[in-house]
Amino acid sequence: MASMKDIAKLAGVSTSTVSHVINKRRYVSEEISERVNKAAKELNYFPSALARSLKMNRTNTIGMLVTNSTNPFFGEVVKGVERHCYEKGYNLILCNTEGNHTRMRDSIDTLMQKRVDGLILMCSFLDGEKFESFDRSPNIPVVVMDWGEINFESDKIQDNSLHGGYLAGQHLIAHGHHKIGCITGPTSRYQAQMRFTGFKKALSEAGISLNPDWVEEGNFECNGGYDALQKIIQKPEQPSALFVCNDMMAMGAINAAHEHGISVPNDLSIIGYDDVHLAKFITPSLTTIHQPKFRLGKAAVEAVLQKINKSDEPYKVVQLEPKLVVRNTVKTI
Template sequence: MANIKEVAARAGVSTTTVSHVINETRFVAEETRERVFAAMQALNYAPSLVARSLKVKETNSIGMLVTTSSNPFFAEVVRGVERYCFEQGYNLMLGNTEGQAETALSYLKMMLRKRVDGLLIMCSEGQQEVFNQLDWLKSLPVVVMDWGMENKEVDLIADNSHRGGYLATRHLLALGHTDIGCITGPHSRAPADQRLAGYAQAMQEAGLVPNPAWIQEGDFDCASGHDAMLRLLSQPSRPSALFVCNDMMAMGAISAAHQAGLKIPQDLSLVGYDNVALAQYMSPPLTTINQPKEELGRLAVTRLLARINGEQIDNRMITVEPNLTIRESCATFLPR
């Protein structure tokens, strides 16, 4: 790992100047600061920053990376995190990566320059290479929320997605539906596959074999839910009920169904996932799997602060249990 002398040499300045830039203890011209930061990034240098923030905890700030804050689920979790941080006397520094590894890396480096005391990450899956580039993250407390990265040194707080998919499908089965389809999230993301596995288990227990044509992949957003529904409706036959693996895709799916002349739930029953605030105001109000978003945020901040304070905790994983919220988007099956 690079040291401060190597950073100084690359930037063409003294080690004292590098120290002043890092610690903001003296005015340094902006051009010089930029050369120092460029050298630090090129050399992946930041251990002294992390060590200092962990030792004295002067900033009382927490960094948080999210995949996209435009998704109501993420926005509601962030709101809970921010509220609990404020109650504990911490500031929250938020970075929206939009799923881009380069953006995530840039935010991480910026947050470490700002000496955050710890990190909350809600976008790690599919961006493992970002974290592999930053060896100095190993000395900073990190809590991953919802999607896990492959690192035994971080804490993971996750929804029991398999259980949620199982509950959603069991609800439709209890209403008499046997022709049940599923709009999944992207198979590259663990929660999507876990929810699909819960659906498959419920179908198997009922002695049913899912029709592969009725399982369509989405991308956890409205547009992909709309497109998945169109693909499903283009099949020779259609299911009487659907489990959709998040509420955003459910909104898109319902829109496509309405455009095709179908009525919810008379022609098609539908269960979503997440229970975002908008779900209760949809037409009809959406039956969905509730993720306890406030609890997820509170647990993540509580665990991160415990790590920042040096508490010894053996268990690295906390599972948050979902539950079913019944509204009006499902009906008892009636033969066509």
């Protein structure tokens, strides 16, 4: 593998001149720069990222940990992270936990061993966890996305799920619905709790009682919404509308309704949450609460880069606001 010394010999210049040209640290005449670049090309020379990172004590790499899910929500957030990393001259190493607690801890250790400059964590097993890796490397900034209480210092980027659930309940009530149910996310998950709490707040303010027969817990996946609706339609009385706490479960619920001859929205109105890209392309297109996924990813990168460049910055919480997206799954009664 060619070195700077080889380039210097072929170009007839000093090794330090080659370094100035390759690293663009000092002005070198156009004629000499051309000779150096031509020699580098002939020798198939590529700068060593490892050598540069050891010299500068920075790898220009950010690690990201995500929970495994068929939910395209995660992919849309990662897209925002990757795009902003690229624009800022950083590489992204992405690790998937596949929903496994041990793999999560091993992945964090691996990313720390790779000497990443910062970490972005989006993982459902963080609540209450303490990581020895963070204690050993206290100068590596960590940003946590969209989760609940954590036992280590970190910036947090999150969607205002409480307000999002409230908007969903308000929308159904505004369309004349009083017999309203809910398919929640996993009740152990912070965001699921907040969406359900916001939804119940809207009902309470309108003087509407929530029938427990119309509340089922899902898993944030399509099959969770499908199974939950199967249970709800077995109850003695049926709701006229459902708040389903994410779009994937809403799609599963719509599929189950279709199998049972229940028309959405004529027989049952449904509102989802997240506004994934697929939501507007199903039939009928899904009314939902938009979560700013791309901006969540961008905000996480901005937060971790700010910490990398200004390590003494105080930790903060950045909260992005959801908004209602009206389509075709809610009927006025």
